[in-house]
Amino acid sequence: xxxxxxxxxxxxxxxxxxxxxxxxxxxxxxxxxxxxxxxxxxxxxxxxxxxxxxxxxxxxxxxxxxxxxxxxxxxxxxxxxxxxxxxxxxxxxxxxxxxxxxxxxxxxxxxxxxxxxxxxxxxxxxxxxxxxxxxxxxxxxxxxxxxxxxxxxxxxxxxxxxxxxxxxxxxxxxxxxxxxxxxxxxxxxxxxxxxxxxxxxxxxxxxxxxxxxxxxxxxxxxxx
Amino acid sequence: xxxxxxxxxxxxxxxxxxxxxxxxxxxxxxxxxxxxxxxxxxxxxxxxxxxxxxxxxxxxxxxxxxxxxxxxxxxxxxxxxxxxxxxxxxxxxxxxxxxxxxxxxxxxxxxxxxxxxxxxxxxxxxxxxxxxxxxxxx
Numbered sequence: 131x132x133x134x135x136x137x138x139x140x141x142x143x144x145x146x147x148x149x150x151x152x153x154x155x156x157x158x159x160x161x162x163x164x165x166x167x168x169x170x171x172x173x174x175x176x177x178x179x180x181x182x183x184x185x186x187x188x189x190x191x192x193x194x195x196x197x198x199x200x201x202x203x204x205x206x207x208x209x210x211x212x213x214x215x216x217x218x219x220x221x222x223x224x225x226x227x228x229x230x231x232x233x234x235x236x237x238x239x240x241x242x243x244x245x246x247x248x249x250x251x252x253x254x255x256x257x258x259x260x261x262x263x264x265x266x267x268x269x270x271x272x273x274x275x276x277x278x279x280x281x282x283x284x285x286x287x288x289x290x291x292x293x294x295x296x297x298x299x300x301x302x303x304x305x306x307x308x309x310x311x312x313x314x315x316x317x318x319x320x321x322x323x324x325x326x327x328x329x330x331x332x333x334x335x336x337x338x339x340x341x342x343x344x345x346x347x348x349x350x351x352x353x354x
Numbered sequence: 355x356x357x358x359x360x361x362x363x364x365x366x367x368x369x370x371x372x373x374x375x376x377x378x379x380x381x382x383x384x385x386x387x388x389x390x391x392x393x394x395x396x397x398x399x400x401x402x403x404x405x406x407x408x409x410x411x412x413x414x415x416x417x418x419x420x421x422x423x424x425x426x427x428x429x430x431x432x433x434x435x436x437x438x439x440x441x442x443x444x445x446x447x448x449x450x451x452x453x454x455x456x457x458x459x460x461x462x463x464x465x466x467x468x469x470x471x472x473x474x475x476x477x478x479x480x481x482x483x484x485x486x487x488x489x490x491x492x
Contacts, residue, residue, distance in 0.1 A: 229411040234382040235389070238401055248401035251394070255382050262378050270357050283444055284363050285453045292445060294365040299437045302355045302372050303430075308379060310426065317422040319411050328406035350375050351355050351433065 229318045231328075232311055236343055240335035241328070256342065263349050308347030312340040356437055360444050 231237050238252035274282050287295075321333040358371040389398040416423075447453060467484040474480055 226413065229413060230409065231407050231411075233386050233402075233407055235386045236382050237386075237407070241404060241406060242401050246401075247395075247397045248389075251385075251389075251398060252382075255385050259378060259381055263375075266375070266378075267357065270361060279453055281357055281360055281444075283360050283448065283453055285451075286448045287363055291363060291365055291368070294368050295359050295362065295441060296438070298359050298362075298368045298372050299356070299441060300434070301369075302359070302375070303434055303437070305372075305376055306379075309433075310430075313422070313426045313429070317419045317426065318414060320414055320418070323412045323414070327409040327411055331406065346379070350379055351437075 229315075232315065232343075234343075236339050239339045239342070240331050256346075259346060260349070263346070267349075302351065306347055306351050308343045308350070312343040312347070316340050356440060360441060 231241075235248075235252045235255045238248040242248040242252075271280065271282065276282075316337070319336070324331055324333055324336060355372060355375055358375065359368055362368040362371065385394075386402055388394065389402040392399045463486065465486050467486065469481045470484045471479050472482045472484070
């Protein structure tokens with residue numbers, strides 16, 4: 131057995147092949163019999179582990195999701211309050227979606243200092259995105275513009291096109307990520323939880339960035 | 355997306371345009387992942403591999419996010435309804451013929467229309483040679 135549940139000791143040597151297998155096959159999974167859940171989350175891939183087996187530091191979590199440990203060396207202590215009765219975030223209804231910051235350059239607006247290269251890069255990407263959307267909008271509206279038909283709607287379309295138009299609205303709304311993702315983060319992350327995990331982040335900047343993404347989503351969905 | 359959809363006259367054009375807008379929205383995500391792969395330099399890589407991007411945040415209790423959860427659902431429905439109503443109004447106007455042109459302007463070159471049948475002032479019809487550039491169409 132890889133883990134002594136009662137003492138919380140972890141035999142890293144023993145579970146290492148299990149981790150390798152988990153990372154390769156499933157990306158996430160439970161260490162056999164211990165109840166500890168390996169959460170690679172792109173921290174260490176199987177290849178990286180193979181290259182540097184001494185320096186691996188998998189993140190694993192107790193089953194009740196309350197405690198989190200980092201193992202930095204072989205044979206380290208995992209802690210005594212490991213409860214392996216349930217997997218992390220698992221309820222009778224299913225898994226909970228992990229709440230993480232959006233992996234986007236927009237996030238640099240609140241994770242990086244204002245006068246820094248990543249911040250400037252994020253501004254540049256935003257400008258590019260907005261300019262492209264605005265160009266698309268102006269080009270669509272101003273070509274053949276008339277006051278009685280400002281959206282330049284064609285005189286009539288065939289039935290198949292009309293059906294496709296309705297379906298495209300549904301598909302476009304489903305595929306739109308910016309609005310729901312920003313609202314999800316605003317809904318799930320409070321000032322306190324943000325400070326706990328990322329104390330250097332200013333909550334106001336986080337809110338501003340989320341609003342910026344929502345506006346961009348609306349520009350894309352509603353106008354362009 | 356709405357403007358692009360209502361302007362479309364072919365099925366495949368609609369999906370091309372929707373796809374193109376999605377592509378524009380994903381530029382920031384793609385740049386972020388390229389930065390992680392050290393494409394834009396060490397500082398960008400360092401910024402994009404900060405531990406906060408891998409950290410899992412604690413979930414707020416449902417009581418604290420209940421209003422926001424309801425708001426998100428309502429917003430989704432409102433967004434969908436606004437666009438569907440907009441497209442329906444456009445469809446009705448198309449069926450009613452609101453977008454048909456009120457007048458037609460034809461510009462002819464300096465040609466001569468020979469033996470044209472012209473109704474004269476007395477109601478009779480006679481053959482005439484008409485010069486387009488001087489002919490008002492009446």
